[in-house]
Amino acid sequence: MEILIVLGIIAILAGVVIIAINPSKQFAQARNTQRQSNVEQILNAIGQRMTDNKGIFEGTFTASDTIYTCPAINASSSITYEGGAGSMSAGDLSCLVPTYLAAFPTDPSVASGSDTGYDVSMVQGRVQVCADNAATETSVPNAGAICVKR
Numbered sequence: 001m002e003i004l005i006v007l008g009i010i011a012i013l014a015g016v017v018i019i020a021i022n023p024s025k026q027f028a029q030a031r032n033t034q035r036q037s038n039v040e041q042i043l044n045a046i047g048q049r050m051t052d053n054k055g056i057f058e059g060t061f062t063a064s065d066t067i068y069t070c071p072a073i074n075a076s077s078s079i080t081y082e083g084g085a086g087s088m089s090a091g092d093l094s095c096l097v098p099t100y101l102a103a104f105p106t107d108p109s110v111a112s113g114s115d116t117g118y119d120v121s122m123v124q125g126r127v128q129v130c131a132d133n134a135a136t137e138t139s140v141p142n143a144g145a146i147c148v149k150r
Contacts (some may be wrong), residue, residue: 028139031108035131038105045100052067
């Protein structure tokens with residue numbers, strides 16, 4: 001009888017701990033933290049490219065005998081990554097790898113493909129990168145898109 005009472009108390013305590021920890025919320029917050037880090041990485045890479053090119057993002061450059069072409073940043077485009085030397089299609093930021101980024105970050109909830117889950121835009125002359133999928137995290141209260149502008 002005493003063993004059953006102890007097991008019942010342990011089960012109740014385990015249930016309380018699991019509810020208090022809320023694993024789905026913890027995983028959602030971890031994904032949002034990864035998104036914030038990725039947005040910062042992309043924005044820093046764009047800033048480094050602009051610093052190297054006298055304040056202009058678009059253009060062609062050569063690194064390790066490979067020619068890369070960076071497109072103009074439009075008012076709003078989804079960031080794509082084709083995995084090779086950059087092309088002039090809007091939003092294709094392949095030109096940032098490997099010179100400015102070791103590997104191009106993708107949103108934790110996006111399946112593999114050319115779309116990264118991030119958007120880049122020019123807002124009042126400043127570059128803005130957003131992770132719109134952060135708003136879909138229903139476990140996190142007041143979830144919204146993660147955007148950073150510089």
